[in-house]
Amino acid sequence: MRKLLFSVFLASCAALAACGDSSKNEADTTGSAGNAPAEQWKFAIEEIEGSVQHQYAMEFKRRVEERSKGRIEVTVYPYGQLGTSSQITELTQLGQVQFAMASPGHLGSVIPEVQLFSLHFVFSDDEVINKEILAGNQALHDTLNAAYNDVGLELLGLFQEGWMAWTANKPLLKPEDFEGLKIRTMNSPLLIKAYELYGANPTTMAYSEVYSGLQLNMIDAQVNPVFAIEEMSFYEVQSHLMRANHLPFIASVITSPGFYNGLSEDDRKMVNEITDELGGFIFDVQRDLNQERLEVIREAGGTEIIELDDSQRDAFRKASMPIRDAYREAAGERGAKALQILINAVESAEQPAASE
Ligand code: 6CS
Numbered sequence: 001m002r003k004l005l006f007s008v009f010l011a012s013c014a015a016l017a018a019c020g021d022s023s024k025n026e027a028d029t030t031g032s033a034g035n036a037p038a039e040q041w042k043f044a045i046e047e048i049e050g051s052v053q054h055q056y057a058m059e060f061k062r063r064v065e066e067r068s069k070g071r072i073e074v075t076v077y078p079y080g081q082l083g084t085s086s087q088i089t090e091l092t093q094l095g096q097v098q099f100a101m102a103s104p105g106h107l108g109s110v111i112p113e114v115q116l117f118s119l120h121f122v123f124s125d126d127e128v129i130n131k132e133i134l135a136g137n138q139a140l141h142d143t144l145n146a147a148y149n150d151v152g153l154e155l156l157g158l159f160q161e162g163w164m165a166w167t168a169n170k171p172l173l174k175p176e177d178f179e180g181l182k183i184r185t186m187n188s189p190l191l192i193k194a195y196e197l198y199g200a201n202p203t204t205m206a207y208s209e210v211y212s213g214l215q216l217n218m219i220d221a222q223v224n225p226v227f228a229i230e231e232m233s234f235y236e237v238q239s240h241l242m243r244a245n246h247l248p249f250i251a252s253v254i255t256s257p258g259f260y261n262g263l264s265e266d267d268r269k270m271v272n273e274i275t276d277e278l279g280g281f282i283f284d285v286q287r288d289l290n291q292e293r294l295e296v297i298r299e300a301g302g303t304e305i306i307e308l309d310d311s312q313r314d315a316f317r318k319a320s321m322p323i324r325d326a327y328r329e330a331a332g333e334r335g336a337k338a339l340q341i342l343i344n345a346v347e348s349a350e351q352p353a354a355s356e
Contacts, residue, residue: 037073042097044077044088046106046207046251051231052161052286053101053251054078059281060099063274068267074099084206086187093152095256102153102254108188113147113335115190117250119327120320121313122342127160127287129349130248134158135279137345143338148252154260157275159282160248162225162290167238167303169220173312175199175319183221184210190330194323198316207232214238225249227286230293235303244308244316 043060045053054076061074082088082097085106092100104114116122123130133140135157145155166172168181178198185191187204195202200221205213213219214237222234228249229235253275260268297303308316328336 037070039068039072041072041074041099042077043074043099044082044091044097045079045101046085046088046103047079047101047228048231049078051079052225052227052282052289055285055289056159056251056253056278056282057099057101059278060274063277064270067270067274072267080208084208089153089254092254092256095259098259099156099253099255102252103186104250104252105186105188105191107252108190110151111147111153112189112331113144113338114252115188115327115331116144116335116338116342118188118191118194118247119323119339120194120246121317122324122339122346123248124346124350125245126350127163127248127283129346130160131279131283132349133342133345134160134250135276137341140338140341140345143334143341147334148254149257152256152258154255154257155252156255156260156271157253157279159251159253159279160286161251162227162249162286163243163245164223164247164249165226165229166223166242166244167221167229167234167240168242169239171240171304171306172221172242173306173308174315181221182219183223184213184219185223190323190327193326194320197319197323210234211237225286225290226297227289227293230296235297235300238303240304240306241297242306242308244313246313246316246320 041064043057045051045057047053057076061076064072064074077088077097082091085103088097088100089102089107089110091097092102104111104117108115108118141155141158144158148155166183168183170177172178172181175198178195178200181200183195183200183202184205185195185202192202192204203219205219210219210222211233214222214234221238224232224234226241229241235241255271260271263271294305298305324339327339331338
């Protein structure tokens with residue numbers, strides 16, 4: 001197993017210790033069916049209450065508690081309770097939490113292959129096609145899961161949280177507009193490189209620090225899905241929001257192989273069924289949330305919302321192309337295979353529409 005690269009977040013462990021550090025036989029809490037739960041599962045997410053990840057985790061909780069008839073209780077820990085994205089990934093590797101969200105944007109230096117989801121303009125413009133690939137392409141899942149397994153993680157599911165949008169205090173309409181721009185990205189080498197290709201000066205920082213970073217002009221710009229730009233109030237300190245649909249924000253649902261393989265066959269089946277079902281559930285949630293929150297930002301009136309047209313998007317697509325070779329180099333044979341699976345899946349799904 002590759003060396004764990006994350007640092008242990010002591011405060012997280014202290015928080016978990018306060019809640020009990022065993023996944024079994026905990027406390028005298030009562031499950032949804034009125035029985036004392038025999039098992040406690042912890043689910044840590046990287047976003048605050050009301051977010052896409054929160055709605056996923058709460059629905060996971062509801063379905064597990066209902067189907068286990070109260071034998072299992074799931075506690076959801078929103079962002080801020082157990083640390084940063086990297087820290088909750090490490091807690092999952094250590095088995096301190098049983099389930100977590102891990103954005104590939106934060107995993108790239110640990111799992112190079114997952115930087116597939118940092119490459120601009122690889123996915124289809126059609127979110128439904130992307131949903132079907134992420135939820136249903138077994139070859140893609142298995143290839144990436146092998147990479148997750150190498151670092152002590154089990155990949156349970158992948159889903160979109162909406163298109164990434166750029167915010168800044170000026171319009172960003174062509175790659176040259178990024179020249180020297182201090183744009184905050186998540187912490188993955190190829191995410192950073194993607195913006196360097198546009199001439200930007202990208203910088204990383206924790207999600208929780210982005211608002212003050214923008215307010216204090218430590219950074220000029222950031223990139224996130226619309227729902228997050230609204231709930232984290234980034235739009236309040238940025239004058240422009242640009243939608244180029246260059247990349248959907250992807251989240252991965254993880255557990256540890258030790259926990260997963262140690263489940264009874266029935267419980268493992270239940271977890272697999274629920275994570276499969278939630279692919280469709282969360283797609284609708286994210287679509288509605290992103291639409292609603294775009295209107296909130298529009299109505300607030302302080303942020304100009306710009307949709308890039310096809311020729312503007314083409315200029316970014318062209319400028320982004322060298323990143324694919326950088327990815328193949330960084331992610332090796334398995335990464336190259338995952339990229340080819342994704343490209344082929346997008347092409348074949350788009351074909352019928354293209355020939356109409
Ligand atoms: O930008 C980030 O760091 C975060 N953005 C979202 C929408 N979810 C989690 C991630 O850590």
